[in-house]
Amino acid sequence: MDAAELLLITGLTLRVSLTAVALSSALGIPAGILIATGQRRRKALTLAVNTAMGTPPVLLGLVLYLLLSRRGPLGFLGLLFTPEGMILSQFLLTLPITTGLTISAIESLPRETRELIESLATRPAFKMLLLANEAKLQLLAASLTALARAVSEVGSVIIVGGNIRYYTRVLTTAIVYHTNAGEFEAALWLGAVLALVYLSLNAVVLAVRTAVMRE
Amino acid sequence: MARVKILLLLSALLAALLLTAFVLLHPAPSKGKTLRVATTTSLDATGLLNVLKSEFEKRNPGVNVTWVAVGTGQALEIAKRGDADLVLTHDRPLENEFIRQGYGVHGVSFACNEFVVVGPPEDPAGISQARDVVEAFRRIAEAGDRGLAVFVSRGDRSGTHMRELRIWNETGVNPRGKPWYRETGQGMSQTLMVADQLRAYTLVDSGTFAKFKERVGLRVLFRGDPRLLNVYRAILVNPERFPWVNHQLAFEFVRFLVSPEGQRIIAEYEVGGVKLFQACFGKLSELGVHDPYEEEQVAYWLSQLRK
Numbered sequence: 001m002d003a004a005e006l007l008l009i010t011g012l013t014l015r016v017s018l019t020a021v022a023l024s025s026a027l028g029i030p031a032g033i034l035i036a037t038g039q040r041r042r043k044a045l046t047l048a049v050n051t052a053m054g055t056p057p058v059l060l061g062l063v064l065y066l067l068l069s070r071r072g073p074l075g076f077l078g079l080l081f082t083p084e085g086m087i088l089s090q091f092l093l094t095l096p097i098t099t100g101l102t103i104s105a106i107e108s109l110p111r112e113t114r115e116l117i118e119s120l121a122t123r124p125a126f127k128m129l130l131l132a133n134e135a136k137l138q139l140l141a142a143s144l145t146a147l148a149r150a151v152s153e154v155g156s157v158i159i160v161g162g163n164i165r166y167y168t169r170v171l172t173t174a175i176v177y178h179t180n181a182g183e184f185e186a187a188l189w190l191g192a193v194l195a196l197v198y199l200s201l202n203a204v205v206l207a208v209r210t211a212v213m214r215e
Numbered sequence: 216m217a218r219v220k221i222l223l224l225l226s227a228l229l230a231a232l233l234l235t236a237f238v239l240l241h242p243a244p245s246k247g248k249t250l251r252v253a254t255t256t257s258l259d260a261t262g263l264l265n266v267l268k269s270e271f272e273k274r275n276p277g278v279n280v281t282w283v284a285v286g287t288g289q290a291l292e293i294a295k296r297g298d299a300d301l302v303l304t305h306d307r308p309l310e311n312e313f314i315r316q317g318y319g320v321h322g323v324s325f326a327c328n329e330f331v332v333v334g335p336p337e338d339p340a341g342i343s344q345a346r347d348v349v350e351a352f353r354r355i356a357e358a359g360d361r362g363l364a365v366f367v368s369r370g371d372r373s374g375t376h377m378r379e380l381r382i383w384n385e386t387g388v389n390p391r392g393k394p395w396y397r398e399t400g401q402g403m404s405q406t407l408m409v410a411d412q413l414r415a416y417t418l419v420d421s422g423t424f425a426k427f428k429e430r431v432g433l434r435v436l437f438r439g440d441p442r443l444l445n446v447y448r449a450i451l452v453n454p455e456r457f458p459w460v461n462h463q464l465a466f467e468f469v470r471f472l473v474s475p476e477g478q479r480i481i482a483e484y485e486v487g488g489v490k491l492f493q494a495c496f497g498k499l500s501e502l503g504v505h506d507p508y509e510e511e512q513v514a515y516w517l518s519q520l521r522k
Contacts, residue, residue: 070297070459078459080298081251081283162283165265180405181260182430 001174001186005166010193013170016083016157017150020090024098025143032102032142033128037114046103052096057089061156064089068160081162086170089156094146101145105138106131136212144205151198171197250464252282253291253299255374256402258447259284261422261491263326263484264303270480271471278464286373286402294318294450297457301465305420305447306374307506314508319450323512325472326447326481327495327502330378332437333407333424334416340364342416348440349385355416356388359395365415366390369406370398374445379418382442407431420445422491429487441503446495466519472496473516 035045066072068080068088079085106114113134121127132139154172161168163177171194178187258264259282268280283293287304291313294302302319304310313319332342332351340358345351358364368390369376383390390396397413399406403423410417411431424435449469454462471477478494485491495502497513 070457072296075297081281164281164283167279167281180402182404182408182427 001178006190006193008166009169009171009174009190010197012083012168013151013172013194013197016086016170017090017147020087020150021094021098021143021147023087023091024094024146025139028095028098028146029102029132029139029142030128032099033106033131035099036103036106037127037131046100049096049100049103053100055093055096057093057153057155058159060093061089061159064092064156064160080160081164081168083161083168086157086161086168089160090150090153093153093156094150097146097149098142101142102135102139105135105142108138109134137209140205140209140212144202147201148198151194151201247461247464248277249279249281250301250461250468251299252280252301252303252468253289253293254282254284254303255287255290255305255447256284256404257305257420257423258303260402260404261426261484261486263422263481263492266480266484267472267477270477271468274471275467280468284402286369286371286376288372288374288377291318294452297452297460300452300461301468302450302452303447304374304450305445306377307446307448307504309374309377310448310450311508314450317456318453320453321466321469321512321515322448322450322508323469323473323496323516324446324448324499324509325469325477325494325496326492328421328445328492329438330375330418330443330445331421331424331435332416333410333419333433334364334436335414335432336434338434338436340416343436345437348382348437348442351437352382353386353388356386356390356393356395359393362395365395365397365413367406367410367413367415367417368396368398369403370400371402373403375403375418375420378443378445382418385442407433425489425491426486444502444504446499446502446504447492470516470519474520 035042035049038045064085065080067074068077068085069075070078070080079088109131114131117127117130117134121130152172154176157170158173158176161170161173163169163173169177171190175187175190175194178184178190254264264282271280272278283299285293287306287309290299290302290304291309293299295313295318302313310319310322314322332348334340334342340354340363342351342354345354355364355366359366368379397409397415399409403419404427406417407419407424407427408431409415411433416436449472451462451465451469452460454460472481473496478496481492482490482494497517499506499509
């Protein structure tokens with residue numbers, strides 16, 4: 001493996017996990033706020049979301065494989081063994097995480113704050129924005145947790161992506177590949193790159209957090 | 216203040232949308248130019264497929280050869296669902312069934328080597344003195360029953376695993392569930408490493424073993440039985456059954472494999488000074504395999520090469 005391939009693998013890892021988490025945050029955070037503030041079926045929905053947080057990635061990978069395969073119901077999309085298919089799998093995997101952590105973030109806001117917002121905001125969209133603003137640090141942490149899961153996950157992306165060299169091989173599946181091939185040194189280097197990637201993502205989030213706190 | 220927040224959130228949302236658009240519009244390799252191969256692991260692990268890929272892409276600019284490297288059984292299953300354009304596998308009975316059921320067309324053998332039985336250099340079961348591979352396996356079973364030997368099996372319906380099961384079948388021993396019989400359910404290289412750690416015997420294709428022998432303390436202890444001939448075959452996925460497959464490119468790739476140029480690359484491919492494969496397009500009867508279907512297909516591909 002040369003530097004160009006390593007760059008390709010790292011780039012794909014970032015593209016897949018950042019896109020998936022951007023999407024799952026965009027959907028999961030509003031959904032979490034809705035569930036946390038909703039009156040009906042709040043407990044049942046929270047239970048469902050929290051259960052989904054524990055979905056084994058390999059199971060999700062298998063289900064997606066069968067759905068996305070050309071003979072499967074979504075086969076016409078041609079997403080099996082593609083980066084887009086991997087994004088879908090990481091999106092579904094992290095959606096319960098962003099949703100679930102948002103629910104607990106909103107629920108842990110002080111009662112007075114929530115009541116004040118309830119009385120202030122007339123339109124639901126405005127209420128949602130105010131709540132999100134109050135819990136912004138926890139919501140940032142929720143997205144970061146989802147990102148950690150997406151970057152380090154291997155079970156579903158190896159099934160859905162197929163670990164195709166130069167095309168769907170990400171850092172974790174590359175580690176699997178080189179470990180299987182007995183090339184432990186290459187595998188360890190890839191592990192170091194993975195750690196570095198996550199460290200830099202964390203540093204960015206820390207910077208954002210500091211900026212938000214100062215405000 | 217609230218207005219600023221809303222603006223911030225809106226811009227964040229916009230950024231997310233842009234990112235999505237970027238990803239969805241990201242130039243995926245165009246459909247007509249990508250070949251998707253489901254291949255047995257050994258062609259990938261030995262590095263041969265990578266060499267064939269670059270040579271083929273050099274001759275056909277803009278083309279992209281991609282593959283998933285899995286066991287033969289799984290490769291055929293992937294193709295049976297229409298998720299590959301071409302399979303490269305090495306188990307004749309499974310392949311024959313695949314072709315008979317109408318999933319594959321124009322299957323042709325393009326490379327071969329042999330399976331070998333490897334194990335710890337002390338050879339506790341004494342298989343190096345066996346007359347044939349059936350006796351070698353029987354000796355492993357006997358030594359295993361006495362607690363002297365362990366056999367590691369792929370256990371994954373790969374070509375190697377299927378071959379191993381057929382040899383056990385000939386010995387009359389059913390190894391399933393015996394304490395000396397361990398199934399890894401994983402690829403060849405991993406199985407070799409497990410066998411190395413357990414000081415165990417295992418069956419392996421000579422190509423993968425040549426690539427790995429520096430990294431494991433295992434030795435070739437038995438070879439040379441005609442039952443151990445290992446033939447790699449390319450089969451096009453039937454375009455009538457799966458209209459979306461890239462039949463044209465799969466056809467071109469196989470034509471390249473069986474061409475004098477492709478056969479030369481296969482025959483000359485070496486790792487650490489050792490040649491790993493024999494080119495065997497049209498030579499199967501010389502190797503003792505008599506298959507009317509194969510002869511028919513060799514004639515077909517020869518006629519395609521002349522064009």
